[in-house]
Amino acid sequence: MAERKYWLFKSEPSTYSFTDLLNEEDQTAEWDGVRNYQARNMMRDDMKIGDGVLFYHSNAKPMAVVGTAHIVKEAYADHTSWDPKAKYYDPKSNPDSPTWMMVDIKGDERFAREITLPEIKVNPNLQNMLLIRRGMRLSVQPITKDEWDEIVSLGNDVDS
């Protein structure tokens, strides 16, 4: 059994929020629309069933990690990539040779309180997160177990 890994997924809540995920049937959704090779490679090569996912709201008020999820289906072809009506349609991708991949995630729990970007920026234990690197725009990114533990612990403690 490989060691559990941890990830942070960004989403603009005006497009798709954590509430939207929890409202899905079985709280499970296809994470489609990723059109960045680095992110695609991580989904394809590194994400395994059971890996932990922090759900982060970008371009939001507030910008914050709002809850947890986990991987329930490992990488497979993102069928929206060859759908001309899809927002992230890519004419170079097709069912015979899919360029883009996605995973499925299942929402777990909403934090008792949101852990905001400003809070992450000043937390000495979270200074290595890609999230706070200038210009780091990866929509899915790896985090360490320590970072996961820290944010989950803060998120579940209303008094922290």
Added chain:
DNA sequence: GCCAACGTTGGC
């Protein structure tokens, strides 16, 4: 709404 950072595209 602005714009810095960065990935992608396409002419050469």
Added chain:
DNA sequence: GCCAACGTTGGC
């Protein structure tokens, strides 16, 4: 293969 132009991300 270089690199300028362009588009997007996403914090501010």
